[in-house]
Structures are given as C-alpha cells and as structure tokens.
Amino acid sequence: MSPATAAAIDGFVERCGAGARILEIGSGPGHDALALEARGLLVDRTDITPAFVDLLRERGKTAKVLDPLIDDLAGPYDGVWASAVLLHLSRFEAPVVLYRLAQATVPGGWLATSVKVGDGDDWLIRGSIAGARHFTFWQRESWCAAQEAAGWSVVESGENPGRLGDTWLRTLARRPFATATGDAR
Numbered sequence: 194m195s196p197a198t199a200a201a202i203d204g205f206v207e208r209c210g211a212g213a214r215i216l217e218i219g220s221g222p223g224h225d226a227l228a229l230e231a232r233g234l235l236v237d238r239t240d241i242t243p244a245f246v247d248l249l250r251e252r253g254k255t256a257k258v259l260d261p262l263i264d265d266l267a268g269p270y271d272g273v274w275a276s277a278v279l280l281h282l283s284r285f286e287a288p289v290v291l292y293r294l295a296q297a298t299v300p301g302g303w304l305a306t307s308v309k310v311g312d313g314d315d316w317l318i319r320g321s322i323a324g325a326r327h328f329t330f331w332q333r334e335s336w337c338a339a340q341e342a343a344g345w346s347v348v349e350s351g352e353n354p355g356r357l358g359d360t361w362l363r364t365l366a367r368r369p370f371a372t373a374t375g376d377a378r
C-alpha cells in the first residue's frame with residue numbers, strides 16, 4: 194500500500210470513527226477493506242467485476258457485484274470508500290454516481306475518493322493489467338466541483354505522484370447536516 198493510501202485511510206478512519214458502516218465501491222482484491230476493518234470500520238465490499246467478487250468470496254469475505262450507476266446502494270452508510278475506481282466512469286456517469294452515493298450516506302457521513310489528474314479520457318493499458326481500461330482524468334477543481342454539485346462538501350484534497358509517472362488526486366468530502374431552516378451546513 195502506498196504511503197498516500199495509508200495516510201488517506203488514517204484520515205478516513207479518524208473521521209468516520211470505529212464501528213462506522215462503510216460502503217466500498219470497487220473493492221478489487223480487497224487490500225483497502227482489510228486495512229479499514231483492522232482499524233475498526235465495518236466494510237461492505239462491492240465491485241462491478243464479478244471475478245473480483247469471486248476472488249473476495251474465495252478469501253472468505255462477503256462481497257457483492259454492484260454497479261453504483263444503476264443498482265440499489267442500500268444504506269444509509271456512515272461513509273463511502275471509493276479509491277481508484279470512479280476514474281473508470283465517464284465524465285457524465287461520475288456525477289450521477291457521486292449523487293447516488295450522497296443519497297446512500299447519512300448526514301455528516303464521509304466520502305473518500307482518488308482519481309488521476311489530467312484532461313480528457315482514454316482507453317489505456319496501464320500497470321500489470323494486459324487489457325485496455327477506460328480512464329477519465331480530472332483536474333482538482335472539476336473533481337471537487339462535481340462532488341459539491343452532487344451534495345458533498347469537500348474538506349480535503351491533495352495530489353501525490355503515482356508509480357507510473359501519473360498524479361493521483363485524493364479527496365475527502367462530507368455530507369452536510371441539514372439545519373432547522375433547511376439549509377445545508
């Protein structure tokens with residue numbers, strides 16, 4: 194796990210608090226979920242790729258195939274962990290998913306994301322995976338604006354270099370509490 198991911202996990206755990214119920218989008222092989230659970234969070238593992246869900250089940254974990262664009266997200270959750278996953282959604286799909294995640298999260302709940310910094314989108318072969326995958330690149334301003342428009346309040350954002358010469362953007366956002374007047378705070 195990269196130091197940046199470890200630091201993001203620290204910040205997320207600190208904000209959510211032990212015992213918080215977390216929805217993970219795009220669990221993949223499940224390294225992050227293990228780290229979150231080791232810190233006391235309760236993680237619902239999901240992935241759109243059945244092979245990853247099968248792998249997690251073979252490892253004795255409960256996991257389900259979930260497309261956050263169309264499937265019932267259940268909840269409400271205390272937080273959502275979506276690391277290195279929302280970058281695989283198109284620029285039109287990601288705002289919809291951000292909104293749906295907000296609706297599945299309690300007021301005051303948290304969202305952690307990471308995407309790659311850049312412009313445009315592309316099908317790329319990256320890292321150890323032979324097949325091309327679709328990436329949508331985001332600038333910090335537009336990624337934070339998409340979250341704000343979807344009902345989140347971004348409280349932290351930061352960039353760090355990746356192993357492949359790319360730059361990762363990490364964000365931590367919160368669902369505002371409604372005030373007595375109906376304003377969001």
Ligand SMILES: C[S@@+](CC[C@H](N)C(=O)[O-])C[C@H]1O[C@@H](n2cnc3c(N)ncnc32)[C@H](O)[C@@H]1O
Nearest residue numbers: 218219220221240241242245261276277278281
């Ligand atoms: C780069 S891996 C990241 C895995 C894990 N979150 C991590 O950081 O180690 C991307 C993961 O997102 C999943 N994924 C891709 N597109 C998705 C989508 N539209 N909805 C949910 N998961 C998706 C992939 O199957 C894969 O498990």
